[in-house]
Amino acid sequence: MSSGQDVKILAIESSCDETAAAVVVNGRDVRSNIISSQIDIHTLYGGVVPEIASRKHIERINQVIAKALETAQMPLDQIDAVAVTYGPGLVGALLVGVAEAKAIAYARKLPLIGVHHIEGHINANYIENKELKPPFLCLVVSGGHTHLVQVKDYGVYEVVGRTRDDAAGEAFDKVARAMGLGYPGGPKIEQASYRGDADAIFFPRAKVGGSEFDFSFSGLKSAVLNFINGCRMKNIPVAPEDLAASFQKAVVDVLVEHTMHAAQQYHADQLAIAGGVASNQVLRSSMEAACREQGIRFYYPSPVLCTDNAAMIGTAAYYSFLAGRRDDWTLNAVPNLKLGK
Numbered sequence: 001m002s003s004g005q006d007v008k009i010l011a012i013e014s015s016c017d018e019t020a021a022a023v024v025v026n027g028r029d030v031r032s033n034i035i036s037s038q039i040d041i042h043t044l045y046g047g048v049v050p051e052i053a054s055r056k057h058i059e060r061i062n063q064v065i066a067k068a069l070e071t072a073q074m075p076l077d078q079i080d081a082v083a084v085t086y087g088p089g090l091v092g093a094l095l096v097g098v099a100e101a102k103a104i105a106y107a108r109k110l111p112l113i114g115v116h117h118i119e120g121h122i123n124a125n126y127i128e129n130k131e132l133k134p135p136f137l138c139l140v141v142s143g144g145h146t147h148l149v150q151v152k153d154y155g156v157y158e159v160v161g162r163t164r165d166d167a168a169g170e171a172f173d174k175v176a177r178a179m180g181l182g183y184p185g186g187p188k189i190e191q192a193s194y195r196g197d198a199d200a201i202f203f204p205r206a207k208v209g210g211s212e213f214d215f216s217f218s219g220l221k222s223a224v225l226n227f228i229n230g231c232r233m234k235n236i237p238v239a240p241e242d243l244a245a246s247f248q249k250a251v252v253d254v255l256v257e258h259t260m261h262a263a264q265q266y267h268a269d270q271l272a273i274a275g276g277v278a279s280n281q282v283l284r285s286s287m288e289a290a291c292r293e294q295g296i297r298f299y300y301p302s303p304v305l306c307t308d309n310a311a312m313i314g315t316a317a318y319y320s321f322l323a324g325r326r327d328d329w330t331l332n333a334v335p336n337l338k339l340g341k
Contacts, residue, residue, distance in 0.1 A: 007321055010079045010104070011314030012065065014057045014097030015089025015117045016143075017048045018307065021065040023072035023079070024314030028126055031072035033304070033311040036060045043183050047173065054092030061100050068310070076108055083317030086114040087337030088144070094333035102329060113317040114327045117308075118145055118339045119157065121274040123319070124301040124312035129272075132299050137268040139259045141283070142275030143169035143184075146215050146255075148262050149340065151272075154319035157340035160262055161213030168251055169277045171217040175224050175247055179240055189244045190280050196241030198249040201227065205254050213262045220250055252283050260290050272299040279303040 006025050013020040017038040023031040038056050042048045069075060084101035087094060098114075105112040122138045134154060140147040146168045148161035166174070169186055176185025181192065203223050208214040224247050231238045263271055271291055277283065278300055291298035305312060 007318060008074060008078060008080050009083050009113075009314045009317050009321065010065070010069070010076070010081075011083040011115075011310040011317060012061070012097045012101050013085045013117075013120070013308055013310040013313045014061065014093050015085045015087075016093060016308055017042055017053045017056075018309070019057050019060040019064050020308060020310035021061075021068035022310035022314050023068055023074050024311055024318065027315050027318030028130060030127055030311045030314070031074060032068045033309055034064050034068045034071065035304075035307075035309055036064050039184065046177055046183050048090070050090045050092055053090055054096060057093055057096035061096060065100070065104075076104070079108070079110060081111040081113055081317065081321055082108075083113040083115050083313050085117045085120060085313055086331055087334035088117055089333075089335060091333050091335040094335065098331060098333050102331060106329065111321070112327045112331060113320050113325060114331045115313045115316045115320070116337055116339055118147060118149075119155070119316045120312040122149060122151060122157070122272070123316040124274055124305040124309075125272040125299050126315050127305060127311060128302060129299045132270065132272070135268075136270035136272055136299075137259070137263050137266060138272045138274055139255065139278075139287075140275045141168045141255060141273065141277035143167060143173060145275060146217070147339065148213050148259060150266060155316075155323055155325075159340045160266070161211070161215065161258060163215040163217060164208055164211075165216055165218035166221055168215070168217055168255065169275070171221045171251065172277065174221050178225050178228055179243060181240075181244075186277055186280060189248055190282065192241050192244035193248045193282065196239060196243070196245030198245040200239070200242035201246040203227075203246060203250040205250055205257075213258055215254060215258060217251065220247070248280075248282055252280075252286050255283060256286050256290050259287065260294065263294065263296055268296065270297045270299065274301065274306065276307050279306040
């Protein structure tokens with residue numbers, strides 16, 4: 001490790017369609033956070049194409065890392081550890097980041113730290129909220145994940161609720177595609193919803209029998225698709241803004257209700273949200289209002305830290321580093337990696 005007490009981590013994230021690298025000092029001081037997005041190319045196909053994502057990561061990862069080091073004004077010989085997302089995610093995409101991190105760590109004789117992608121999203125909350133410390137409850141909502149997590153300590157998690165089928169972000173993408181709004185669905189539906197009436201159409205709010213904190217969005221997605229198809233068959237005009245607002249309200253209502261129920265059950269006085277859908281302003285304002293009513297402190301990251309980025313991976317790695325966790329050269333991509341218990 002370099003002289004002084006500072007821990008400088010080079011972090012890499014490549015789990016889906018963002019190639020990202022960051023330099024993070026002492027967990028919460030982000031010196032650089034470089035993201036190369038592939039949204040434009042995947043938009044042509046209506047969603048992420050794994051093979052294209054992997055190829056683009058290979059093309060861009062060296063440049064992104066070089067830019068992160070340059071922006072941070074920190075050469076590799078000042079870095080104390082290399083961190084990388086090793087799951088969950090697209091296996092080919094993950095492998096690019098893992099191979100790169102292992103190569104740098106091996107060549108520079110640096111510690112290697114594998115990071116869980118969802119843990120990264122949770123840790124994004126620490127970057128701007130310097131006062132936030134465990135324990136707290138966190139709702140992770142993204143294209144691939146909907147988790148309710150008890151953050152018991154740094155690096156110690158218990159998943160108390162998860163989706164049984166579609167993730168919330170996945171439902172947004174599929175409904176947006178059916179509506180002809182394109183990809184990515186979440187931002188497109190949110191923008192349309194501001195011009196619509198959220199009470200125009202009632203869609204079901206699913207509960208999972210015997211699992212009060214679990215989520216299910218497949219039925220809601222099917223209800224929306226059936227509604228769209230029914231209206232088309234009968235030549236009934238539908239205002240897309242009303243449809244977007246009504247669907248979004250159904251998702252947000254369930255997310256807020258389950259999260260606040262869990263907060264009461266586990267006596268949480270701090271609540272955070274994370275993941276791509278956490279940048280949705282309707283979800284944020286609804287959750288904030290519910291937390292205010294219950295006297296719970298509410299935290300969320302800036303939009304750029306909600307989407308996939310490497311700064312959050314560097315933050316999570318810092319606490320693993322302090323706990324003495326190191327990975328060896330057998331570290332591999334784990335596309336279905338589970339979090340906590």
